[in-house]
Amino acid sequence: MTTDYDVIVAGGGLAGTIAAQSVSYYSNQKLSILVIDRNSEFMPGRKSFSGWTCGDAVSKEAVDYMANRIKVPWTEPEIEHHVKGVMAFSPDRETAIPFDGAGYMLNRQKLPEIQNERAKKRGIEFDFEINLTGLLYDDSQVIGVEGIDNKTKQPFKKTAKVVIDATGITSMLRNGIKNTTKIEKKIDRRDIESTGRYIMYFEKAQEDLTEFDPDYCIIHLDQDIAPGGYGWVFPKGKNKVNIGLGVEKSLLDQRNARMEKTDTVSSLIDQYVARNRAMKNPKLSEDEIDKNNATGNFQVSVRRQNDCLVANGYAIVGDAAWMPKPLDAGGIGPALVAGTIIGKSVVEAIESGDVTEKGLWKYNKEFINEYGYKTAGLEVFRRLIQTLTNDQISYGMKHFLGDLDVEAISKGEHPDFSMVGKIGMMIRGALNKKLAEGLRYTTQQNKWLTQHYYNFPGSPDGFEEWKNKLHQKLDEANTKLGSFAN
Ligand SMILES: Cc1cc2nc3c(=O)[nH]c(=O)nc-3n(C[C@H](O)[C@H](O)[C@H](O)COP(=O)(O)OP(=O)(O)OC[C@H]3O[C@@H](n4cnc5c(N)ncnc54)[C@H](O)[C@@H]3O)c2cc1C
Structure with missing residues (x-):
């Protein structure tokens, strides 16, 4: 034809x-x-x-992956700013985990x-x-x-x-x-984050690298500020920022009920901007390259x-x-x-x-081998994290992550939480013990899921059986995760 x-x-x-x-x-x-x-x-x-x-952030590694293979170069002005990595802060701001390595802020x-x-x-x-x-x-x-x-x-x-x-x-x-x-x-609705962000200029206020860092994309984990998601402050220059947050809608409803509030994604972003101690007089960018793009809300799957x-x-x-x-x-x-x-x-x-x-069919296999092998394990892990309180997230980030785990997270992999199994490790509080159990469980699930993805069938014939096993495992995990929730 x-x-x-x-x-x-x-x-x-x-x-x-x-x-x-x-x-x-x-x-x-x-x-x-x-x-x-x-x-x-x-x-x-x-x-x-x-x-x-x-949020406009991408790792250099991913850009190089494309550039080296299909010879598509990205330079200025589509790259607006260079960063050394992403830094995720615990709700109490006492722990920071770096990930993704050097990267770019795109326009x-x-x-x-x-x-x-x-x-x-x-x-x-x-x-x-x-x-x-x-x-x-x-x-x-x-x-x-x-x-x-x-x-x-x-x-x-x-x-x-x-x-x-x-x-x-x-x-x-x-x-x-x-x-x-x-x-x-x-x-599934619970696999969607409702997000929004502003592109802004600001005057410098307090020097506080947990709030704004021209060299790092900052992520704030906080179930009051961004329930089921996170807030971000990504630098686009010394006094220019892409600032926003994402929430999971049903968790936002729960947070609003718990705090007796009626916040929306937009009102949360406004509060997030206002409470940033490093920024004074923030104003939406009027640059030509941000024309029609300084504010916006959209959805993203996770x-x-x-x-x-x-x-x-x-x-x-x-x-x-x-x-x-x-x-x-x-x-x-x-x-x-x-x-x-x-x-x-x-x-x-x-x-x-x-x-x-x-x-x-080969496209299925190749994407899984390069990237997709880890996503189901991370999906289960994400569901666990979304059930945690701020205290649990802060405690877990401080006590449960060894060097290898941080390295795994920095490469976008599921960590093994080696510290959780350490003999003699004292875990304070019933909720944190529950969290440790949950992390052990997601680690186990991740190992199985990763292996299962590496066994993705080489042709359509084996797909039904492969998919049924996957869904059975994910359904089991979703039920089990309920038992770790508070
Ligand atoms: C607020 C927010 C922050 C984010 N931050 C980051 C970040 O910092 N780093 C990161 O890596 N990712 C981030 N993401 C995710 C990232 O933006 C997306 O993964 C990426 O843009 C996906 O690109 P895409 O081309 O697949 O889809 P899209 O960008 O959605 O492009 C779809 C295209 O299809 C066209 N189209 C759609 N429907 C039709 C139709 N019916 N007919 C004709 N054309 C159609 C649209 O016009 C559009 O051009 C973020 C997402 C959101 C919402």
Whole structure:
């Protein structure tokens, strides 16, 4: 069958444009690629009407992963500021755990402009102001996309051998997909964080490196300030900041009931900004590169990636596949890894003449081997952390983490909590004993889950059995976690 393009990338956000460049790279620019987005050409990569809402932080390691493999360089001005790492503070501020290593603060508004110019030079085509509503099929094979062209108000249809879905967390294509039962369509509400942030300038107040540090992205764990999530103060310069927080909605309701308050994400952010001792007179950025992007709220998932990432003629990447890391909602890193890998798998499938689920299957395996092996364990760990009190988090961070655990966290892995099992370790308080039990349990689960992911089947045949075992384990874990809750 002849198609309009070899590959259609639905969604020209961060993950979509990397995937398009990856397909172009691995095919030596031989495949025809169309990127389709609902944004206008002049506001590329915008997540929603409220802007390019993001904390903007990414590790150097993830950027290098992409740059070394598909030769996509990121420099200034899309990189706005360099940092030495991320520092997570306990609620009592007595313990800080560094993670992620050196990294960058991106300008999410500028990045897609530069990215798209580079992509166009590689021959990648773009179509803007198209609102995609679904997939086109030939029997059980996806053969394209459909929607409405907002420029002409006419129906829009384009065909391709493979559609890469990068339309973000709310993906209508994934929600409506008809040719697979392997790809999950819906997400548990408890796996979503409601988040928001401001980009601001401020005058220096008190020198306090637990509140603002030009060299580190700061994370504040605190169940009163950001229930079920965390607050962040990420530097964009010496007196410029990306400041915001994320909460899990049902935990916010519980916190409001406990504290007799009626806070929302927005009111919590305002309080978080106001109480920051290092910042005086904060004002929303009016810089040209932050135009239309200084405030914004959006959602981000914090679970394992979709159990399956491919169907006949279809593959999914980035937030559409729920790739952000369960512990910190960092989605740019996994999007760069998956965006890089997906191009190779799609090109190989097209070149081998097999763009079915089986032909695209390798992408599942490769993403798991590079990144996805750890996400289910981190999902279980995150659920445990969300049940903890501030005192438990402070105690656990101070007493239960050995050097190797900190190293594991810094690499985005589940720690082993070696200190918890140490003979003679005295644990103060019944709640902390319960926490120790919980950590031992999540460590065990993580070992099993990681191994299970490394045993992900090499072809679609073994998937049902693999998935059933996974879900049985996760259901068991969710029930068990209840017994550690306070
Ligand atoms: C407040 C907040 C803070 C965050 N902070 C960080 C952080 O500091 N570091 C980090 O690593 N991650 C962070 N994340 C996560 C990160 O922003 C995402 O993982 C990343 O942007 C995902 O990119 P994406 O391309 O997959 O999806 P998106 O950025 O959502 O892009 C989707 C694209 O698809 C287009 N689209 C959607 N639907 C349609 C449709 N129907 N038709 C046509 N086009 C469509 C959109 O216009 C958009 O261009 C944060 C997220 C939030 C919400």
